[in-house]
Amino acid sequence: MLIDVALPLPLFRTFTYQVPDGVTGSVTPGSRVVVPFRNRKEIGIVVGLAEPREGMKVKDIVSAPDDAPVMDEPLLALSRWIADYYIVPLGIAVRSALPAALTGVNVPVPARKTRRTARIIMELPTLMRRDRIFARSPQQRALYELIEALGGVSSIEHLEEQLRFSASVLKGLVARGLVEIGFETVERDPFLTRALRAPDAHEPSTAQAHAIARLAMAEPGHVALLHGVTGSGKTLVYLELLRRVVIDEGKTAIVLVPEIALTPQTVDRFRAVFGDRIAVLHSALSDGERYDAWLALRRGEKRIAVGARSAIFAPVRNLGAIVVDEEHEGSYKQGEAPRYHAREVAIVRARAEGAVVVLGSATPALETWANAQSGKYELLTLPVRAGGAQLPLVQVVDLRAPRGKAPPSDVPDAAAAFAMAVSPGLEAALEDRLRKREQSILLLNRRGYAAFVQCGGCGDVAVCPNCSISLTYHRTPERLVCHYCQHAEPLHLTCPRCSGTRLRQRGLGTQQVERLLAERYPSARIARMDVDTTSGKWAHTEILDRVGAGEVDILLGTQMIAKGLDFPNVTLVGVIDADIGINLPDFRASERCFQLLSQVAGRAGRGPKGGEVLIQTRSPSHHAVRCAVTHDYHAFVAQELAGRKYPPYPPMLRIANVVLSGTEEEATARLATRAAAWLHKLLAARPAPGVTIIGPAPCPVERVKNRWRWHVLIKAERPQELGRVGRYLVERFEVPKQHGLRMTLDRDPVALL
Numbered sequence: 138m139l140i141d142v143a144l145p146l147p148l149f150r151t152f153t154y155q156v157p158d159g160v161t162g163s164v165t166p167g168s169r170v171v172v173p174f175r176n177r178k179e180i181g182i183v184v185g186l187a188e189p190r191e192g193m194k195v196k197d198i199v200s201a202p203d204d205a206p207v208m209d210e211p212l213l214a215l216s217r218w219i220a221d222y223y224i225v226p227l228g229i230a231v232r233s234a235l236p237a238a239l240t241g242v243n244v245p246v247p248a249r250k251t252r253r254t255a256r257i258i259m260e261l262p263t264l265m266r267r268d269r270i271f272a273r274s275p276q277q278r279a280l281y282e283l284i285e286a287l288g289g290v291s292s293i294e295h296l297e298e299q300l301r302f303s304a305s306v307l308k309g310l311v312a313r314g315l316v317e318i319g320f321e322t323v324e325r326d327p328f329l330t331r332a333l334r335a336p337d338a339h340e341p342s343t344a345q346a347h348a349i350a351r352l353a354m355a356e357p358g359h360v361a362l363l364h365g366v367t368g369s370g371k372t373l374v375y376l377e378l379l380r381r382v383v384i385d386e387g388k389t390a391i392v393l394v395p396e397i398a399l400t401p402q403t404v405d406r407f408r409a410v411f412g413d414r415i416a417v418l419h420s421a422l423s424d425g426e427r428y429d430a431w432l433a434l435r436r437g438e439k440r441i442a443v444g445a446r447s448a449i450f451a452p453v454r455n456l457g458a459i460v461v462d463e464e465h466e467g468s469y470k471q472g473e474a475p476r477y478h479a480r481e482v483a484i485v486r487a488r489a490e491g492a493v494v495v496l497g498s499a500t501p502a503l504e505t506w507a508n509a510q511s512g513k514y515e516l517l518t519l520p521v522r523a524g525g526a527q528l529p530l531v532q533v534v535d536l537r538a539p540r541g542k543a544p545p546s547d548v549p550d551a552a553a554a555f556a557m558a559v560s561p562g563l564e565a566a567l568e569d570r571l572r573k574r575e576q577s578i579l580l581l582n583r584r585g586y587a588a589f590v591q592c593g594g595c596g597d598v599a600v601c602p603n604c605s606i607s608l609t610y611h612r613t614p615e616r617l618v619c620h621y622c623q624h625a626e627p628l629h630l631t632c633p634r635c636s637g638t639r640l641r642q643r644g645l646g647t648q649q650v651e652r653l654l655a656e657r658y659p660s661a662r663i664a665r666m667d668v669d670t671t672s673g674k675w676a677h678t679e680i681l682d683r684v685g686a687g688e689v690d691i692l693l694g695t696q697m698i699a700k701g702l703d704f705p706n707v708t709l710v711g712v713i714d715a716d717i718g719i720n721l722p723d724f725r726a727s728e729r730c731f732q733l734l735s736q737v738a739g740r741a742g743r744g745p746k747g748g749e750v751l752i753q754t755r756s757p758s759h760h761a762v763r764c765a766v767t768h769d770y771h772a773f774v775a776q777e778l779a780g781r782k783y784p785p786y787p788p789m790l791r792i793a794n795v796v797l798s799g800t801e802e803e804a805t806a807r808l809a810t811r812a813a814a815w816l817h818k819l820l821a822a823r824p825a826p827g828v829t830i831i832g833p834a835p836c837p838v839e840r841v842k843n844r845w846r847w848h849v850l851i852k853a854e855r856p857q858e859l860g861r862v863g864r865y866l867v868e869r870f871e872v873p874k875q876h877g878l879r880m881t882l883d884r885d886p887v888a889l890l
């Protein structure tokens with residue numbers, strides 16, 4: 138038998154192999170096969186049967202490790218769509234749809250972990266009987282009573298290795314019929330050991346009830362945008378949809394959240410209703426644990442997959458609904474090939490499998506909004522907060538206004554430094570909350586201590602040797618760090634250029650604000666949440682649980698703290714510097730800024746005490762700031778859409794960002810020029826209506842990790858044309874094998890940096 142195999146290689150073709158007699162594993166479409174490829178072994182997926190052709194030389198497969206296909210037809214079809222739409226080889230699309238444990242040649246498939254246990258099968262209630270039975274075996278009695286104390290069952294490994302009981306003592310108990318040895322599956326998912334909370338028992342509001350009813354009537358493949366202001370109770374709508382689909386109709390569901398570590402509360406709410414029907418696919422899982430969850434979903438033991446981006450490939454069958462919470466989040470887009478957007482994949486999957494999709498957000502992506510306006514998606518609206526709560530009052534603090542005296546020297550004293558970070562208005566609000574024992578959230582979207590270090594003499598700024606990015610000053614541990622490539626170096630004592638000694642720190646980071654707050658409010662309990670404080674597996678959840686338990690007065694952090702948190706005792710949100718990122722050379726900079734400000738503002742006033750938001754900014758008239766202040770999504774969209782007409786950007790049209798990179802500046806620039814010329818020539822020879830080529834130009838961040846970067850934009854009015862031109866380029870344009878030259882194509886990019 139001849140088969141076609143997709144391999145995870147950067148080659149746009151499949152490969153034909155022979156299945157020799159005697160292979161016992163499954164070799165139908167969707168099964169894995171190990172095949173010889175250029176003197177090594179690769180693991181691929183069977184995608185179909187091949188026809189013998191004259192003079193064809195085919196090799197035998199090495200083995201077929203599966204009893205049954207690891208991908209069923211719908212997931213294989215979805216991978217085909219990804220390969221086609223995002224212009225990647227099928228093998229690469231397939232690989233990202235499978236758990237890592239199934240995609241390596243040498244990674245053994247971890248068996249579900251079971252442990253050997255000793256269980257008491259004869260209870261000995263009276264002490265007298267024990268005295269008799271164990272008269273000559275006190276060790277057996279000790280072990281018996283220990284197992285009893287452990288609840289009647291214990292892992293044998295634990296008894297032998299930690300408690301140092303010998304195997305013979307246990308054997309004695311077994312021989313006497315008191316204890317039996319068995320196996321049980323170990324539940325390895327730490328997320329599931331969190332305490333279950335009681336399910337929310339709210340009567341749906343009229344708007345919620347309307348949304349729930351509309352979703353109940355939806356046809357298979359229907360897509361709805363649930364546009365609900367922060368705190369409007371979107372989760373209740375998701376829960377009701379899933380209750381019907383999973384419990385009443387016996388189907389399965391997928392819930393996508395931007396980042397699971399940041400949304401423990403959301404996960405808890407789903408678990409409260411659906412208990413152990415849920416598989417939580419969080420990033421702290423090991424490959425083995427992830428595989429366990431994958432198996433449980435595939436076997437139907439778990440019926441709801443909750444996870445970040447890649448959970449869209451959960452191997453559930455009979456899919457009834459997909460929820461994409463915070464659908465505007467950039468983390469739904471994968472940063473490497475295949476550069477898919479989980480929201481788009483969700484819609485394609487739902488259409489193919491007859492499921493309903495709900496995209497939820499307070500600040501929908503402009504593309505999503507455009508689709509809801511055109512009628513492609515149904516628009517469901519939750520216009521007010523649930524349970525009678527009000528949206529918080531948002532005020533702007535204009536940092537350009539003169540604020541007392543400028544610091545007299547290069548080294549400002551503590552009071553002056555504090556005043557640089559916290560305006561008098563925010564200071565008063567913070568102190569008020571501390572007095573009232575209410576909680577505050579402070580957003581500063583920049584980690585580290587200072588944004589950069591600059592010489593007071595010559596103006597030189599320390600930059601990364603590998604990237605065109607200034608180094609961020611970190612205080613603990615003290616060093617300069619590149620946030621693009623993680624390069625770190627000691628802090629300079631003198632300027633490397635002019636040997637000057639007046640090195641100044643510029644731009645506040647979270648470490649610095651944390652220190653200023655701690656000095657000013659020594660008795661306040663402050664928690665900082667950013668990449669540097671959350672490297673531990675459970676760090677996010679621990680911090681958030683502390684906030685929830687009222688053990689934190691001020692939660693300070695980067696954009697991490699803006700997502701999905703529902704803490705009723707948070708009555709103040711302060712934005713230290715709203716302007717970070719607002720002027721990035723990216724067509725989505727304003728949109729991201731508006732979303733972040735709206736999201737973080739939405740953390741305030743979720744309880745009966747109400748709430749207030751203070752936004753410190755130097756650009757109070759920027760529409761991202763202005764519209765966040767008035768909670769006016771529609772006004773933001775109107776102005777932002779106008780700005781995306783000339784020059785046009787999505788959602789006015791579709792784009793693909795073609796990035797050319799290499800280790801030599803000259804060669805990279807030449808390649809980019811050649812690619813643009815090649816595209817122009819292609820369009821001249823085969824006209825593609827509505828397609829334009831922009832560039833080449835250096836990327837806004839010109840160098841990353843020692844690679845120079847240029848880009849060319851392909852803009853198209855219609856997706857088909859974009860796909861056609863992009864595919865031509867990727868498949869036919871030749872990139873010389875020198876200077877580490879490379880070309881990547883990012884279709885529907887979320888950022889152009």
Ligand code: ADP
Nearest residue numbers: 339340341342367368369370371372373523524
């Ligand atoms: P969103 O996700 O839209 O920001 P949530 O789903 O987190 O909002 O809901 C905000 C809060 O409102 C939660 O504490 C939730 O329990 C509560 N809530 C939701 N629906 C209702 C309702 N119908 N009546 C009262 N409270 C509700």
Ligand code: ZN
Nearest residue numbers: 601604619622
């Ligand atoms: Zn760097």
